Amino acid sequence: MIVKIEKLVCDGYGLGRISDKDAGEKSGKVFLIKKALPEDIVEVKIVSEKKNLIFGKIKNIISPSKFRINAKCSHFENCGGCDLQNTSYENQLKFKDEIIMEIFAPTKIFARPEKIIPASKNELYYRNSIRYFFQVQNGKINFARHDFFDKNLLKIDRCFLQSEKNFEILELLKNILNNSLESKNSLWQLKIREGKYTSQIMIEIITSDENLPAEKEIVESLKIIPEIKSIYQTIAPYKSLKKMRRRLLFGSLVVLEKVGPFTFQISPESFFQTNSCGVKTLYDVIKKFAEVKINDKVLDLFCGTGTIGIYLSTLAKKVVGIEIVPEAIRDANDNAKINKIKNIKFVCSDINNLTIRQFSNHTIIVDPPRAGLTKKLIDDLSKVNFKRLIYVSCNPMTFVRDLKLFESRGVIAEKIQPVDMFPQTHHIEIVGLLRKKF
Known part of the structure; x- marks a missing residue:
């Protein structure tokens, strides 16, 4: 199915239609395609249909838009974190x-x-909070985020919306856990929060039961990083956040961030603009x-x-x-x-x-x-x-x-x-x- 993208619409979809002669039963229906840009001509894989809307993903770019650039991130095409990294920031503002x-x-x-x-x-490295899923494959740990369509886990090597320091932490955790002989089945999520103006970092490891593999080594290795001020284990039985409880493994209950002349504390439960x-x-x-x-x-x-x-x-x-x-x-x-x-x-x-x-x-x-x-x-x-x-x-x-x-x-x-x-x-x-x- 070949679709020409007319414009971007709310939720970041590229909106397009196919010509009547090629449409057949799809005539009159609107295609909403993630990661597509105005003036793209793309071959589309249909993901789902809802009334007169067809949701799809790009299978092949037949003719790229003049607005299109190469995304900095190698995971861009599949990751659900970004959807406009394939165009300049000037164009992003224009489209918005x-x-x-x-x-x-x-x-x-x-x-x-x-x-x-x-x-x-x-434009990059601005997020102060990010969540990863632990992905256990053949006994080895990777960090993953959701695919933008089917919500399957996608292995992530790096993300250009978070700071470089976070990747030092990810690599350290991965090495510790992959050298541990303990079961890793309890590992579920990792959340990192960072004060951009204070450099204070909070680590929250979310597990499905009490077991935190290599707990002592994790804490001892992380706490020597000067920016890390707080380490938590959050226990979420049956991977439900409704009945979770927390253990402070190291440091303070909160980290601090500044907005103008004011200082704010961030706890694991806090909402704070990202x-x-x-x-x-x-x-x-x-x-x-x-x-x-x-x-x-x-x-x-x-x-x-x-x-x-x-x-x-x-x-x-x-x-x-x-x-x-x-x-x-x-x-x-x-x-x-x-x-x-x-x-x-x-x-x-x-x-x-x-x-x-x-x-x-x-x-x-x-x-x-x-x-x-x-x-x-x-x-x-x-x-x-x-x-x-x-x-x-x-x-x-x-x-x-x-x-x-x-x-x-x-x-x-x-x-x-x-x-x-x-x-x-x-x-x-x-x-x-x-x-x-x-």
Whole structure:
């Protein structure tokens, strides 16, 4: 099946069609092809079909796009980590702008998005967190990640989104484990977290039972690396993260990272933006939109570990952060103490059960998961006499869906700024400033 790619669409797919004379029963259907670029002509292997959509992967490139370059990573064609490394960063930004404009085009949303801005100068080596799977073959250990389509494990020698130091750690672990005669069947995942501005590293080895092969040698070898400040074993029975428990094998409970003048702790459970070097750019957009003044009160919904609220706290009279995850609230309170912030309070609560009207005349920030906001929360927020409403989203599709619901309730988008936090991937962060229509 030969397909010409017309454009990139949300989720990083190249969208294309085949000519009517060749289409047969596929006539009128849209092909969505991962790793394809506009103007590519490709032979496609069909992976799955859904209504009028056909999902496929490139079998052969008949005529390469003028936008195509050789990816730096030898695993690019199959790995699920990157999907835009085969084009220049300038083109990546161009395509992301086009994707955003196309999402907004059919809507009557009041504001139009600004051009996407790079979060940092780092196009590679920017990730502060990465997860690998242990792959045991013939008694030997490799490190693997998921294939982008079938989710089979793909052996990875290196990844250009993480630091070089991480590969020293991978090689060291591989050598220790491959020289061990102990059973390696309990090994499941390896997670490495790194403070880009502190150089502090946390190692988390996830096993399916209590057994950690070569435990003593692993700990003794890793702890002499100056950057490694914390080593955990996480035990996840039956490879389920729901019933996991942790053992601290070495060092401190947390590692530290900086965002501007603030220091934040990262525990194994913490959510922290994966691009440390880009977080300040994102938070500065939020800060610019919020225009917080000395007598203002701020409500930070989905506050996580409190990073946004703390970043704005020195400008405000008072900040309240709400989050449903107890571990995140614990970290948020610790982060406030580390930074000696006295005017902030964190509450563990389900946001959808919150009485929003008590926060009248607040500047409200929402930073929900990819699924976006519930209709109930949009209703509640629309009824509040807020000062400003800042919506931070990692999913442009649900962002636009929610903006349409807000506008039908008299709350309009005044400014929209996309931020490229994740070079080499299709992911886009987007910030909106909303206000009452009347």
